[in-house]
């Protein structure tokens with residue numbers, strides 16, 4: 001994933017960094033490419049603040065009372081968009097978002113004049129299948145493995161994807177074994193009313209399960225580290241559902257069509273694309289008649305900065 005350098009929003013007499021290093025920051029959600037290790041004065045949802053704490057990042061309050069709306073982004077628990085109004089103009093920053101519905105809902109789209117939109121899948125080739133169809137395919141694959149006495153390992157990012165997969169498995173009556181960090185984050189989900197059932201793979205309780213053809217959800221980056229020695233000679237089947245997957249395309253992000261749909265519904269008169277295929281998305285939007293630019297050079301960043309001074 002390409003992360004474009006920071007954007008600063010000047011508004012209500014305050015410089016606010018958008019998911020970037022600044023004294024005062026808006027944090028759209030608690031993924032590591034949007035938070036920094038340092039404790040900062042933070043505007044974020046209470047869920048994000050709690051998730052950041054669990055991930056080892058303390059936050060402080062912004063002293064000034066800000067008039068800003070945080071809209072659901074539907075990306076992961078606590079993910080929000082920032083919408084601010086001033087001088088009769090509206091500016092919206094989407095952060096990471098999606099429009100397809102899942103356990104954390106979908107992004108709310110409101111009218112805006114200026115839009116800073118993520119572009120992770122900003123190329124026309126990224127069109128995802130229906131979410132429910134993908135859920136069905138994953139479930140069928142897991143059940144088939146169980147029938148064949150095969151161990152199933154689903155790779156899933158520790159915040160968001162893992163909980164979506166736990167929920168999917170729970171619907172089938174399966175309680176998956178999960179990595180330690182996934183267990184901690186899932187507890188936060190449960191604190192906010194989710195009823196996720198899982199077993200920490202490092203716990204005593206997991207020992208019996210590990211002898212069966214169990215289902216496990218682990219971070220794709222920690223499988224070697226977290227998967228204990230399997231003492232049986234059972235086969236293991238592994239896949240990581242994601243937007244980049246060839247097998248199960250399941251993403252927490254908008255696909256190309258959703259990005260376009262968002263821009264159209266927002267009626268934005270100027271669109272700034274960031275975070276991913278920003279150039280490609282901007283050029284596709286231009287073809288459709290939108291005033292769109294990629295936030296990838298200093299000129300555009302300066303323009304964005306100056307534009308926002310008036311808000």
Ligand SMILES: [Zn+2]
Pocket residue numbers: 029031075096
């Ligand atoms: Zn994210």
Ligand SMILES: [Zn+2]
Pocket residue numbers: 031033034096275
């Ligand atoms: Zn991101």
